[in-house]
Amino acid sequence: MSLRLLLTACLAVLATPLGAQSFSATVDARDNIFRAGGNAAAGDFPFGGGNAPGQFSIAPGSGRVLTFGGVSINGTPDPNTGVVGPVWRCYANPDDTGPDGGFCAGSNTSINPLNGISGIQITSGNMALVGLFLAALPPSGPAPAFLNFLSKDFSSINPGIGQTFFIGDGRRNDGTTLQQFFVPDAAQFLYLGVADAGAFTGNPGFYDDNYGRLTARFRIEGRQPSVVPEPASLLLLGTGLAGVAGAVRRRRCAF
Numbered sequence: 252m253s254l255r256l257l258l259t260a261c262l263a264v265l266a267t268p269l270g271a272q273s274f275s276a277t278v279d280a281r282d283n284i285f286r287a288g289g290n291a292a293a294g295d296f297p298f299g300g301g302n303a304p305g306q307f308s309i310a311p312g313s314g315r316v317l318t319f320g321g322v323s324i325n326g327t328p329d330p331n332t333g334v335v336g337p338v339w340r341c342y343a344n345p346d347d348t349g350p351d352g353g354f355c356a357g358s359n360t361s362i363n364p365l366n367g368i369s370g371i372q373i374t375s376g377n378m379a380l381v382g383l384f385l386a387a388l389p390p391s392g393p394a395p396a397f398l399n400f401l402s403k404d405f406s407s408i409n410p411g412i413g414q415t416f417f418i419g420d421g422r423r424n425d426g427t428t429l430q431q432f433f434v435p436d437a438a439q440f441l442y443l444g445v446a447d448a449g450a451f452t453g454n455p456g457f458y459d460d461n462y463g464r465l466t467a468r469f470r471i472e473g474r475q476p477s478v479v480p481e482p483a484s485l486l487l488l489g490t491g492l493a494g495v496a497g498a499v500r501r502r503r504c505a506f
Contacts, residue, residue: 271472276305276443277325280339280461284381284415284444285365289389295365297449299459304383304444315434315473317441319421322350322380325464341378341447342460350465351403351419352376360451364394370446370455371415372399377451380418380465384410384438407431412438415446421469434471443467 281301285291293300309315324337324347339347344355352360352373360373367390373379390413398410400417404424410416412435421430434441448455 270310271470272310273468273470274307275466275468276307278305278380278443278445278465278467280341280378280445280463280465281458282444283455283458284383284442284446285368285455287368287383287390287442287444288385288387288440290366290368296456296458297454298457300456301445301447301458301461304442307441307443309434309438309441309471311439312473313436315436315438315471317382317432317434317469317471318429319418320429320468320470322418322420322465322467324349325466327463329462337463339378339463339465340461341457342462344378347463348376348378349420350380350467352379356450357452360446361453362446362448362451363454364397365455367391367394367413369394369414370397371417372397373403373417373446374401376403376419378445378447378461380420380467381415381444381446382410382418382432383415383442383444384412384435385440385442386412386435386437388440405430407433409433409435411435418443421467434473441471 279302282304283301284304286300286303324339326335327338328335329338337347339349341355344353348355353376355377358375360371360377362370364370368383371381395411395413398414398416403417403419407430408416422428423430447458449457
């Protein structure tokens with residue numbers, strides 16, 4: 252084996268592809284993103300704290316990317332008529348808003364942080380599907396800076412730990428191009444839910460008047476963490492490389 256081939260093999264071991272994780276989840280319109288990871292209790296919110304959002308454990312790695320293959324409204328009994336149909340809205344809105352958000356009570360979302368989870372701002376939309384990455388449970392320390400989604404038509408974003416981020420249907424405005432959500436290296440958990448407040452402004456709350464469910468299909472791909480060899484392993488590797496180099500040198504000299 253040549254020195255180049257041996258080096259290539261060693262580098263391949265240090266950067267092993269991570270198998271994709273695929274998920275399918277049901278998200279309730281009352282899933283409160285600010286309750287993720289035990290950040291707050293239901294009683295901490297005015298007019299209803301809703302549900303704790305679903306928690307998804309994600310494999311460790313670097314360079315991980317989250318994408319959504321499909322987000323759709325489930326058939327749910329309408330609380331006013333009892334008719335089963337696509338429902339995703341707040342009480343004040345007679346029409347479905349969809350995962351990208353709509354105009355349930357005003358046009359914009361501007362919600363404050365709570366404990367270790369950031370607030371979020373979304374222009375022209377509320378009741379949108381949002382996400383959150385956490386590394387520790389419950390989240391500790393002050394909330395990070397909020398993200399401001401002046402546009403929903405982005406190619407990719409890099410949310411940090413504890414930063415609430417817009418997902419919607421996970422696609423650009425063309426309806427086909429998947430948006431990429433880069434996963435922080437320290438992230439261990441993903442949460443999906445809704446950011447809600449009175450008129451979608453101010454402190455989070457008002458979850459108990461939301462109706463409907465979404466089905467979200469998503470996957471995470473990336474690379475496993477690099478394995479750092481112990482000193483003894485490095486010595487053996489160095490000895491082996493030196494031996495290969497010597498053999499290559501002697502072979503060249505023999506010609």
